[in-house]
Amino acid sequence: AQSVAQPEDQVNVAEGNPLTVKCTYSVSGNPYLFWYVQYPNRGLQFLLKYITGDNLVKGSYGFEAEFNKSQTSFHLKKPSALVSDSALYFCAVRDGTGTYKYIFGTGTRLKVLA
Amino acid sequence: IAGITQAPTSQILAAGRRMTLRCTQDMRHNAMYWYRQDLGLGLRLIHYSNTAGTTGKGEVPDGYSVSRANTDDFPLTLASAVPSQTSVYFCASSAQSADTQYFGPGTRLTVL
Numbered sequence: 750a751q752s753v754a755q756p757e758d759q760v761n762v763a764e765g766n767p768l769t770v771k772c773t774y775s776v777s778g779n780p781y782l783f784w785y786v787q788y789p790n791r792g793l794q795f796l797l798k799y800i801t802g803d804n805l806v807k808g809s810y811g812f813e814a815e816f817n818k819s820q821t822s823f824h825l826k827k828p829s830a831l832v833s834d835s836a837l838y839f840c841a842v843r844d845g846t847g848t849y850k851y852i853f854g855t856g857t858r859l860k861v862l863a
Numbered sequence: 864i865a866g867i868t869q870a871p872t873s874q875i876l877a878a879g880r881r882m883t884l885r886c887t888q889d890m891r892h893n894a895m896y897w898y899r900q901d902l903g904l905g906l907r908l909i910h911y912s913n914t915a916g917t918t919g920k921g922e923v924p925d926g927y928s929v930s931r932a933n934t935d936d937f938p939l940t941l942a943s944a945v946p947s948q949t950s951v952y953f954c955a956s957s958a959q960s961a962d963t964q965y966f967g968p969g970t971r972l973t974v975l
Contacts, residue, residue, distance in 0.1 A: 783963070792953055793966040839906065851908070852908075
């Protein structure tokens with residue numbers, strides 16, 4: 750069965766410090782992996798995705814994520830956090846059966862402290 | 864370009880009433896989805912449609928129905944609302960050849 754785990758409900762980081770939001774997955778076949786961000790009272794916004802190719806994926810707002818096949822992880826990273834990065838972050842994996850179904854993690858709330 | 868629109872923005876509904884949440888996209892995406900978001904549970908797929916004329920059940924389909932008469936519209940109906948259906952509902956779409964889902968702004972539904 751496909752699954753996604755975000756082990757941290759909340760991550761606190763000081764402004765200017767690097768941030769990491771963790772995600773691990775379990776999927777049959779090659780994974781399609783995604784990160785989305787949700788600001789208060791808004792829908793989810795796409796940040797980045799991994800389909801194939803380079804394991805380091807760069808996305809919007811200076812975020813990047815590293816695909817690690819051996820550890821089945823796809824952690825989200827940013828070298829220098831901004832207060833405006835404070836939001837809810839979701840990792841998602843695409844179902845490999847071709848039905849376009851996504852499985853979302855439970856979300857990690859990132860709080861960047863000034 | 865509007866992307867995906869949802870209506871209403873929010874609604875308070877008496878238990879037992881019928882309710883349809885509307886979703887329209889103007890990106891000509893083949894696939895559309897309905898999710899509910901609940902605290903601590905993340906997003907859970909209710910129903911999906913790979914293309915106009917077809918629908919499928921997601922993780923939590925009970926109490927909900929959908930239709931996909933055309934490419935643009937994907938309404939979600941609660942035939943007889945119950946308090947456990949209080950949630951924030953998001954509609955999303957993705958193109959057939961791409962994998963990124965694009966989300967609407969959501970509908971906050973409260974069932975009393």
